[in-house]
Amino acid sequence: VCDNDRKVAYLAMPCYGELTTGAAKGFFTASAGKLRVNMKAQESSLLSLNMNVLWCWALNAAHRGERVDYFAMQHADIEPEPGWLDVLVEELEAKKLDVLGVVAPIKDQQGVTSIAMARPDGDTWRVHGRLTMREVYRLPETFTSEDLGYPLLLNTGLWVAKWGDWCRRIHFTIHDRIVFNAEQETYFAEVESEDWFVSRLFHEEGLKVGCTRKVELGHRGPMAFGNHEPWGNEWFDSRSLKQSVLDERAAGDWFPHDVAGWLTEGEGRELARLAEGKVVLEVGAYCGRSTICLAQTAKSVGVIDTFDGRGTHLPGDTLRLFRRNLRRHNAASKVTVYQGESVKVLEGLPPVYDLVFIDGSHDRDSVAADIEAAANVLRPGGLLVFHDYHDEDPGVVEAVDELVATGAELVGRCESLAIVRPIAGNLVEMNHHV
Ligand SMILES: C[S@@+](CC[C@H](N)C(=O)[O-])C[C@H]1O[C@@H](n2cnc3c(N)ncnc32)[C@H](O)[C@@H]1O
Numbered sequence: 001v002c003d004n005d006r007k008v009a010y011l012a013m014p015c016y017g018e019l020t021t022g023a024a025k026g027f028f029t030a031s032a033g034k035l036r037v038n039m040k041a042q043e044s045s046l047l048s049l050n051m052n053v054l055w056c057w058a059l060n061a062a063h064r065g066e067r068v069d070y071f072a073m074q075h076a077d078i079e080p081e082p083g084w085l086d087v088l089v090e091e092l093e094a095k096k097l098d099v100l101g102v103v104a105p106i107k108d109q110q111g112v113t114s115i116a117m118a119r120p121d122g123d124t125w126r127v128h129g130r131l132t133m134r135e136v137y138r139l140p141e142t143f144t145s146e147d148l149g150y151p152l153l154l155n156t157g158l159w160v161a162k163w164g165d166w167c168r169r170i171h172f173t174i175h176d177r178i179v180f181n182a183e184q185e186t187y188f189a190e191v192e193s194e195d196w197f198v199s200r201l202f203h204e205e206g207l208k209v210g211c212t213r214k215v216e217l218g219h220r221g222p223m224a225f226g227n228h229e230p231w232g233n234e235w236f237d238s239r240s241l242k243q244s245v246l247d248e249r250a251a252g253d254w255f256p257h258d259v260a261g262w263l264t265e266g267e268g269r270e271l272a273r274l275a276e277g278k279v280v281l282e283v284g285a286y287c288g289r290s291t292i293c294l295a296q297t298a299k300s301v302g303v304i305d306t307f308d309g310r311g312t313h314l315p316g317d318t319l320r321l322f323r324r325n326l327r328r329h330n331a332a333s334k335v336t337v338y339q340g341e342s343v344k345v346l347e348g349l350p351p352v353y354d355l356v357f358i359d360g361s362h363d364r365d366s367v368a369a370d371i372e373a374a375a376n377v378l379r380p381g382g383l384l385v386f387h388d389y390h391d392e393d394p395g396v397v398e399a400v401d402e403l404v405a406t407g408a409e410l411v412g413r414c415e416s417l418a419i420v421r422p423i424a425g426n427l428v429e430m431n432h433h434v
Pocket residue numbers: 260261262263283284285286287288289290291304305306307308309310311312318340341342343359360361
């Protein structure tokens with residue numbers, strides 16, 4: 001292989017305690033020759049400083065115009081199999097990920113790992129829970145936040161990242177604080193570790209983060225704690241959780257109860273049923289409650305909203321909250337945002353949608369204008385679905401009834417949802433009334 005054809009990995013080892021023999025072996029045999037590997041170890045008693053020094057090493061190389069394709073890190077007590085970096089890079093590329101970590105258990109008999117799930121409420125001093133080795137073996141060999149239902153927080157023991165522009169915006173740090181719990185009359189030390197901190201930055205950057213057991217390793221303590229099979233006393237992180245998140249998921253409790261909105265759970269499930277495998281467009285998304293339901297099953301969801309909270313309890317910018325809610329519920333990857341006035345945006349879209357969900361302004365004229373513009377972006381046989389088709393919103397009822405009066409078919413109702421299949425010819429006729 002000509003050296004110029006080989007991709008270049010910067011392989012970093014932050015040293016804090018003893019370097020074990022197995023770790024050294026793994027470090028020097030990381031690639032079987034597929035990659036050009038530049039190696040560097042950095043030792044001081046400050047772990048996050050070590051990591052930042054190593055990160056700067058790669059940043060400076062890239063800044064000088066040298067080739068950097070990947071950055072990888074291995075801790076001095078992590079003992080991976082030879083060729084591990086080739087395997088990781090291949091998997092990262094195959095799964096189109098930006099960052100890929102390897103499952104490593106903590107060094108005791110519990111079988112808990114330090115791969116965690118971020119809390120939905122944004123509290124960075126705690127996590128929703130950590131994964132156990134038993135849970136890791138119930139997940140796909142390589143898994144992401146989408147498999148967990150929570151943002152995945154990696155451990156930095158063994159990982160690789162695809163080099164990109166985002167690399168200039170991250171760093172490692174450990175946050176500490178002391179809090180006084182008045183109920184227990186006790187001071188507590190709290191910490192946000194550097195690996196969970198940096199994982200949260202990855203998510204803020206919108207990166208695709210994965211974790212795998214494709215590479216075998218031992219985490220060297222009194223013995224090597226391996227990742228090659230499910231083991232340990234803990235079936236799930238019982239310190240933080242009442243049941244495994246995987247069982248939570250199995251119960252199908254994905255409805256975003258914690259996202260503001262009026263859509264009921266029954267309506268959300270009906271939307272998910274209607275959207276299955278479809279190219280969906282939504283007019284009026286607010287904080288994302290209905291978007292999250294549609295994105296559970298849709299092929300893709302386009303979202304039109306002014307994101308100024310008009311006509312809602314939250315006048316003001318709702319886009320940040322919308323995006324945050326989508327990320328928390330792992331719906332962001334399917335969603336495209338079109339910020340603007342519904343009719344104007346609709347006029348610029350192609351007729352490729354199988355379903356348009358209309359829940360924007362609720363006065364008769366606005367709904368009628370949305371119907372006219374939305375019908376033009378539907379594929380033949382596509383559906384319009386309306387929210388708030390009930391007595392409390394006479395404007396919606398009036399506009400939908402007018403549509404049905406032109407010959408469109410009311411194909412279903414679910415609570416306040418009305419599902420209508422417009423007939424192309426009749427819509428033209430209706431347009432004259434609008
Ligand atoms: C009732 S809320 C949508 C609720 C959302 N579908 C849900 O179930 O969670 C209405 C949304 O429509 C948006 N909206 C109202 N009129 C609009 C217009 N003319 N163009 C774009 N968005 C509009 C508002 O900003 C608001 O976010």
